[in-house]
Amino acid sequence: MTLPIDSYDSSLALAATGSLRTFNDAGVLHSADVHVASRLTAMLGEGDESVALACALVVRAVRSGSVCLDLTEVRDEVGDHGASLDWPDLNGWLTALADSPLLAPPQPIRLEGTRLYLDRYWREEKQVEQDLRARASQAPPAIADEAALHVALHRLFPGTPFDEQRAAAHTAVRQWTTVLSGGPGTGKTTTVAGLLALLAEQAELAGDRRLRIALTAPTGKAAARLEEAVRGETSKWLSDQDTARLGGFNARTLHMLLGRRPDSSTRFRHNRDNRLPHDVVVVDETSMVSLTMMARLLEAVRPDTRLVLVGDPGQLASIEAGAVLADLVDGLVEGGHATAAELRTSHRFGSEIGDLASAVRRNQPGEVLTLLRRGGDRIQFVEDDDPRPILRRALLPGVLKIREAAEAGDVDSALVALNEHRLLCAHRDGPWGVAHWNRTVERWITDETEDPLWDTWYVGRPVLVTANDYGLGVYNGDVGVTVRRPDGTLRVHIDSARGRLDFSPSRLGDVQTLHAMTIHKAQGSQATEITVLMPGAESRLLSRELFYTAITRAEERVRVVGSAEAVRTALSRRALRATGLRHRLIDTPHQ
Numbered sequence: 325m326t327l328p329i330d331s332y333d334s335s336l337a338l339a340a341t342g343s344l345r346t347f348n349d350a351g352v353l354h355s356a357d358v359h360v361a362s363r364l365t366a367m368l369g370e371g372d373e374s375v376a377l378a379c380a381l382v383v384r385a386v387r388s389g390s391v392c393l394d395l396t397e398v399r400d401e402v403g404d405h406g407a408s409l410d411w412p413d414l415n416g417w418l419t420a421l422a423d424s425p426l427l428a429p430p431q432p433i434r435l436e437g438t439r440l441y442l443d444r445y446w447r448e449e450k451q452v453e454q455d456l457r458a459r460a461s462q463a464p465p466a467i468a469d470e471a472a473l474h475v476a477l478h479r480l481f482p483g484t485p486f487d488e489q490r491a492a493a494h495t496a497v498r499q500w501t502t503v504l505s506g507g508p509g510t511g512k513t514t515t516v517a518g519l520l521a522l523l524a525e526q527a528e529l530a531g532d533r534r535l536r537i538a539l540t541a542p543t544g545k546a547a548a549r550l551e552e553a554v555r556g557e558t559s560k561w562l563s564d565q566d567t568a569r570l571g572g573f574n575a576r577t578l579h580m581l582l583g584r585r586p587d588s589s590t591r592f593r594h595n596r597d598n599r600l601p602h603d604v605v606v607v608d609e610t611s612m613v614s615l616t617m618m619a620r621l622l623e624a625v626r627p628d629t630r631l632v633l634v635g636d637p638g639q640l641a642s643i644e645a646g647a648v649l650a651d652l653v654d655g656l657v658e659g660g661h662a663t664a665a666e667l668r669t670s671h672r673f674g675s676e677i678g679d680l681a682s683a684v685r686r687n688q689p690g691e692v693l694t695l696l697r698r699g700g701d702r703i704q705f706v707e708d709d710d711p712r713p714i715l716r717r718a719l720l721p722g723v724l725k726i727r728e729a730a731e732a733g734d735v736d737s738a739l740v741a742l743n744e745h746r747l748l749c750a751h752r753d754g755p756w757g758v759a760h761w762n763r764t765v766e767r768w769i770t771d772e773t774e775d776p777l778w779d780t781w782y783v784g785r786p787v788l789v790t791a792n793d794y795g796l797g798v799y800n801g802d803v804g805v806t807v808r809r810p811d812g813t814l815r816v817h818i819d820s821a822r823g824r825l826d827f828s829p830s831r832l833g834d835v836q837t838l839h840a841m842t843i844h845k846a847q848g849s850q851a852t853e854i855t856v857l858m859p860g861a862e863s864r865l866l867s868r869e870l871f872y873t874a875i876t877r878a879e880e881r882v883r884v885v886g887s888a889e890a891v892r893t894a895l896s897r898r899a900l901r902a903t904g905l906r907h908r909l910i911d912t913p914h915q
């Protein structure tokens with residue numbers, strides 16, 4: 325039976341013909357992919373259907389976070405879609421592309437081996453490769469006093485418990501670019517604090533001025549966490565003298581560090597002609613940094629600035645295109661440009677959540693399920709078919725606590741309660757989605773309090789900021805709570821990277837209710853307790869990286885609600901992205 329065509333379906337490109345039409349009808353291509361490909365091929369006089377198809381597929385790839393399209397892999401990645409798809413033969417496809425006017429100047433698309441790029445991403449990837457190679461080919465940073473360095477390494481990283489971190493710091497001191505990688509609680513921040521102290525001492529011994537240090541992260545939330553964590557680890561482990569050498573520091577988002585320009589979202593005040601002044605730049609949560617932002621950062625740092633890229637390669641990649649951290653972990657080391665600085669031992673969680681995270685990363689479904697089912701103080705696995713009773717029990721006390729504090733005008737207690745628990749969903753919509761659970765929690769509040777919550781803004785409404793608002797000073801990822809003032813009006817208090825801010829609800833445009841949030845949006849933030857609602861095993865969003873990111877948002881306790889089958893499916897699937905950076909860094913350059 326042929327289904328009637330819905331002429332109002334925006335995903336369909338009704339004017340498309342040939343392969344573009346077949347792939348669009350099958351749901352592989354969105355109308356936007358088809359329109360870009362049709363337009364480009366028409367403008368440049370390309371009549372070959374297979375080139376138009378490749379063009380549309382590369383737009384689709386970028387839309388889903390890849391930097392390029394690997395023509396050898398796309399068929400497997402797309403799947404058979406009822407076997408109705410007519411794929412071009414690979415060799416013929418490559419020849420048609422090589423001969424295409426699309427690959428002649430001005431070259432809107434680029435072909436490198438079997439990887440096809442939109443020009444912008446090709447340029448950015450090439451620039452990142454060249455900047456990293458140039459940094460690695462310089463003479464290594466000078467050490468002012470080797471003996472003092474040796475003593476300081478053992479002072480700042482004492483004894484066996486710090487062996488791994490000492491080795492990582494020892495490596496980072498001797499290279500311009502270091503990727504410091506490790507899972508949750510493996511001591512990355514502690515290592516950064518010690519490393520900064522080492523570098524500050526070396527600068528003093530060399531008779532240089534005090535080090536200029538930049539701490540940065542992709543989001544406001546992550547930057548605020550970094551600043552707090554470095555401060556905490558510094559006061560915990562460093563002597564007064566080491567701390568004094570560091571001076572004060574604060575963390576900023578990458579956008580703020582590079583200097584936002586009102587006329588562009590991808591260009592910044594600091595660039596190759598106006599470099600950042602810092603001697604050391606530490607980037608946290610590097611897994612969230614897109615290829616574009618990495619390109620902008622690398623062109624803005626001086627060649628003799630030490631760059632320390634900190635992150636957990638097991639996490640989901642950036643929302644925009646790229647998988648920079650994973651590419652750098654492999655590419656810099658395998659290409660011989662840098663020595664690995666990897667931390668493996670978890671120092672947090674009484675290590676149960678660390679063990680679970682490690683088993684997820686190593687793709688050990690048996691071990692993961694055993695750890696989940698064994699449970700304990702920090703882990704709970706709820707395999708009930710109906711998640712409502714457990715979610716109600718888990719969420720409602722916290723929600724009512726926030727409401728009570730907000731009703732009493734107690735902002736501090738409301739914000740503290742807000743960060744005690746977070747429900748994470750894979751989906752935005754549908755029965756496992758954030759929208760559904762936000763509504764459900766609101767119904768439970770009404771049941772408990774008899775407040776019908778007619779208005780969008782109600783006392784105790786927790787909110788998540790979903791877009792940067794530079795005018796207000798609130799950023800994507802900031803969270804806040806709606807509090808009653810003594811005069812009865814409502815005020816929203818946002819815990820922003822720049823401190824506590826409060827607004828009339830009507831001034832906040834891009835916010836969502838935060839009884840539940842997506843795992844993607846939770847990247848870069850943590851809560852004391854996390855409940856992860858797993859979707860059904862058939863969900864296409866399930867992946868190892870998604871599950872890993874979700875459970876590692878927990879500071880103390882994690883609860884997974886869902887089936888063992890969903891957990892197994894998540895582990896078996898990778899959220900892989902096609903990129904060429906890793907290959908570029910490993911391969912010998914052609915020119």
Ligand SMILES: Nc1ncnc2c1ncn2[C@@H]1O[C@H](COP(=O)(O)OP(=O)(O)OP(=O)(O)O)[C@@H](O)[C@H]1O
Pocket residue numbers: 485486489506507508509510511512513514515553557560671672
């Ligand atoms: N070698 C060590 N021995 C004992 N405790 C340590 C050691 N290194 C770090 N810690 C402690 O373990 C905890 C986690 O360390 P840290 O915050 O540096 O890890 P992280 O990898 O930055 O964590 P996150 O997952 O938040 O990124 C902190 O309380 C820290 O003080």
